[in-house]
Each structure stands twice: as C-alpha cells, then as structure tokens.
Amino acid sequence: MAKVKLPNGAVLEAPDGTNAYQFAEMIGAGLARAALAARINDKMVDLSTPITGEVSLQIITNKDAEGIEMLRHSCAHIMAEAICSLWPKTRLVYGPTVADGFYYDVDLDTPIRPEDFPKIESRMAEIIKADRPFERIEMNRDEARQKMAGDIYKLDNIDRASGDVISFYRQGDGFMDLCRGPHIPRTGAVDPKAVKIMSVAGAYWHGDASQKMLQRVYGTVWRNKKELDEHITRLEEAKKRDHRVIGRQMDLFSFQDEGPGFAFLHPKGMAVWNEIVDFWRVIHRKYEYSEIKTPILLNESLWHRSGHWDHYKQNMYFTTVDDMTYAIKPMNCPGGLLVYKSNKHSYREFPMRVAELGLVHRYEASGQMHGLVRVRQFTQDDAHIFCTPDQIESEVIGVISLVQELYSAFGFKDYHIELSTKPEDHIGSDEIWEVATNALAGALKHKGLAYQINEGDGAFYGPKIDFHINDCIGRSWQLGTIQLDFSMPMRFEATYTDKDNTEKTPVMLHRAILGSLERFLGILIEHYAGNFPLWLAPEQVRIMPISEKTNDYATKLAQVLKQNAFRVSMDLSDDKIGAKIVKAHGDRVPYMLVVGPKEAEQNAVNVRMRQSQQTVTVPVDQFIAKAKEQIAQKSDQLGM
C-alpha cells in the first residue's frame, strides 16, 4: 500500500503505483483540476509519478511559487516547439526559467525579430489549445546519446547532466525535448492570454565569448491575463524610475556624442553631487581620514611598477607628451603610494587613512556603457589605509561601519555583499592571498553580515569585499569595495619603521564606499525616483506668485531664502497658479510656496508639498526653521 502524508497532516492510502494525480483526485476534484505537479518527500515530480510506500505528498498548483515556476518552464518548451515549427532549421540549446519568466537559447541563422513575436505567440496559443499531455520518457545515457546523435547542443547537455537516467519530455506527438523536468500535465494548463514573448537578444553558448552567439528569446507567463498586465505595468513603472529618464526630466546631467561614456553634470546634478560630497567629507573627518589629491596624468613607468601595465593596460588611456608616454590613471593607488613614499613613516602613524576623490578613466567596450552607472570617466571616493598586519581586521571592521553609516543616510537597505577571491591573473603568492582572504571573511563574520563568495573575481592585487545594489530593472551594480593588498606596497618598496627599529612593509587597504560618485548618483536617482529628500534636492523650494501683483513679495522672499542657503527658484511666468503647480510637481520640487496678496500681507507662505495636494499657510520664519531642521536631520519626510 502507498501511504501518503499530506501537508495538513492527513494520511491517505491507496494501492502501490497510484500516481500523484490520482491522489489529488482523492483529495478533491477541484484540486485535481488545478494540480500542476507534486512534491514527494521534498522532491518535485510530475503528477504521473507512481507512489509506493510511505511518503509525504504535496500537490502543487499555480498558487504555489513552484507551480508558477513550472508553468514557466513548460512554457519554454511550448515556445521552443512554436519556434521550431516556424523556423524548422532551429536547433534548441537550453531553456530555463528566470525571475518573472523564461527564455530559450536557440541556434538559428535567421534573426528572430520583435515583429515575429505575435507569430510565436499565436503558434503557442494553438499548442496550448490543443491541450496536449506532457509525457516523460526515460532512457539511459547511451540511449540518450544515440537518440541525440549529431546534435552538439543536446549531446553537451546530456554530458553535463548528472545521474544515469536521462529524461525527455514529449508534448503531443511532434515535439520532444531533453529535459530533467518535472512539467505540468498538459499544455492546456497554461492560460494563453497570460503568455507574452518579451524580447530577443544574443547570448554566447555557455556564456563564453569565444563560443557561437545564439539567440535568446525571452518570454513570460502568469496565472492569468490580469497578472500578466500587472507585470507589464510594473515594468513600465520601473522604467519611469530610470535615472537616464529622470536625469533628462530634471536636467541633472547629459551625455554628448563628443564624449561617449563621459557624463556632463548640469547645475542641478552638481547641486546633488556637492551635497553628497559635503556629507562624505564630514563623515570621513569623523572616521579620522585625511584627504589628498593626486594627478590624473602620470608617467608610464609608474604603471609598469604597479603592475597595471601587465594586468590592466587594455582598459587604460595613454597620451604622449615630449616623447614621454603618460597614462591617464585608471586607479588612484599608485599616486597614493607616491604620496606615502614622499615621507618616512613609523608604526606610530598607523593606521593611516588617506582618502582621495580621484577622477579615473577606464576604457570600457562600447556595449558596456549604461547611463551614469557604467561610464568611462568617474570619480572614486577612494581611500588607502596603511596599517600593520594585526590592524587589518579592525580596520576592515571600521570601513564596514563607515559603509553602513553612509548608506543608511541615503536610505539604502537592500544591498548585498560579495567576497571575491583570487583571480587567475594575479600578483602575489598563494599564501598571501589566503591570509588576506581570511582576514576579510573574519571581519564580515565579526560584523555578523551575510555574504556570498565570488570565486576568482578579486582584483589582480588582492581579494575584496564588494557592496552591491540593484537598479530599477533589477540589475546589480557594485558600489563600495574593500580590497586588501599585500603586493602593491612591496612593488613600491613602501616601508615603515616598526617598534623594533626595523623597516617593514605596510599592509595596504584600498576602499571606496560610494564607489563611483557618478554611479552612486545614478543609483540614488532611481532609489528616490527623483524625489530627493530636502537636503539633496537640487531645487528645494519654488516660489509661485498667484499673479504678477505679488512678484515683488516673491522676489523678496526668494532673497531671504537664498540668504538662508536654500536652493530656491521662482516661477514668474504668466501661467495661472494651477499650471505653475503642475510644472512644480513635474519637476519634483519638495516645497512649493504659493504666495498672493494674503500671504504678502502676513509675511507668510502657503506651502504645498511634492506628491501631495495638501496646503498649509505658515509664517515665513516658521517655514525656514522647519525646512532647516529637516535638512540638518537629512530627513526624507516633508511637512510643516
């Protein structure tokens, strides 16, 4: 007898070999209709799986996260069949699910274009309407290899599969694909109105740029049309947060053809930038950093010495002056080391924390650029900490505290941490790398922070801790980084005099908190969707007279506010007040001060707040005091 225990604790019995679907029927006809798959003893299986002995059983429907996932995976197969029937020369490669959808990589010489998507969708709808069963076929490895003979992609997938049993899934008679499964019972379990082909793009086989470029067709499927529509709406909303769009709308920055990858910061963008930097300096004084500035252009020989010539040259810009080759710096560390070496140092100075807002240039391949978050010229909020080996952990802990303090001031909570280890192309011995990597991991553990290991992704001179944050469309960008470096000080013969009066090599920590100010600004724009808190807002206050008759009062008021260091503007156009308000909301101005004869008489302002329809009239002094307080506290709340 098969004895199954359900999630609610109930136990059902049936003859051995009764399958999961039949158990679902025993529970209820509605559940059987909704059933997509089953979980037997924590393993996801097809509904057709026969059950013997004593097991736990959960019927999976589209209400479960696993159910949606399976719907998507099966939909990838349905899409594959549709594509194969439209383009018979298609060779299938690999078709997994991803967050919110699925894709299938196909090898097909004719490009699939967006205008082909409706064709694919209607072909898929036909397959769905035919309500064909998904059928699992198992064979051993040799049989599978024979079956797929000549198909390099599927043979490769078989070779990468684990276990002795290789499974295929057939949907109806025509189409069969190698797949681990499990799948939904029938194609008809998909709502054809909830399916959409989203995009197509190139993708290298195995993610290897030396391999053939395949076509990756992205699709999505939801439980029903309503959820699909909601998903599309979410994507559209996310796009509205895009820092490139908001940057244009708010006139914060621009890019020009004359300098691809080089951002032009406009006055309003600079206002935000300067607030960030002012705050950054205050915090760095608190954490006992000094600040330096090193040249952008430095002789080629320096970069030979640092190792950049051998390990970073293809990303660097060079220029020749007086027959000498200079490099435009891609990093600040060599310059920082020259400053260090300009004096003799003692252990008594350690830990020595030296910051630099360093402008660096890195050549990025053309397809890599992305608004402010991936550029060819950027300002790093860099610092180099020189210390003794036994100070490493406490210094790393100190930097992590600084990261936490800075990020929280900007309301960042959703970042994740990665620890990157030794890359293939590196300098320094294995022992040094191990000590350094352990020191970083130790500091993270001490701080009780979760992190993931990023194998082989360290800098060429040392391992690193990176802080990553997602942009509006879910892409992850690195902000802060802490990199341990035992090699660069040796290469530069940097030394300090230790207690025992011997000369030793200091340990060097490279670190950036915001990472690149350009990238940080881009992420910040998306984080706030352009609705900056008052202290950061490029335009903090806009004065809007009801009519020309109050222009004089408005002008005087603006003077007072400017004297109080507010970033303030006036709307003296002959628009009616309603139109002025629309524009101010559109420009995301935190405080709109509506003034007419009544306010002028009482030396007051009528305050309207961004994203709100409420208004309140307060004396000018009160407005100033309140707003100043919000700025001082870096509050993200408005209100009088």
Place this chain on the structure above:
RNA sequence: GCUGCUGUAGCUCAGCCGGUAGAGCGCGUCCUUGGUAAGGACGAGGUCAUGGGUUCAAAUCCCAUCAGCAGCUCCA
C-alpha cells in the same frame, strides 16, 4: 566587443512599400492678472545622426561609420 533593434525640432514621438517634413510639450511675443494638478492667440525652431550608393527624385531603399537601447560577455 558580440547579436538584434533604434537614430526626424530642446524633449517625447508621428511620417518610412520613394515625390524635398508634422503633432504635443517646451521656448519667444502678445492678450489675460487668474487662489492650488495645464487660460488663449500668434510665432521662431529641423542638412530627417554622418558619409557613400541606387534613382528623374531618398527622411523613406542599400552599404559603411558613429552614437544610443536590450541582452550576452566583460567590469582585474
């Protein structure tokens, strides 16, 4: 860098199976002086990314280059 797509007014976009350019917003001038999410009129503004080609004729078709977008790869 690779694959695909895109490039028309300051911005967002229409026009594109060929017959020398349009809208809305913005901008300027004028009327209006209006109390909380768009008053009105008139006007200026474009070598249709750049360079070739096909054609009697190219914004429109073809090629190349540049730039941007999405994804892949990269981000040392």
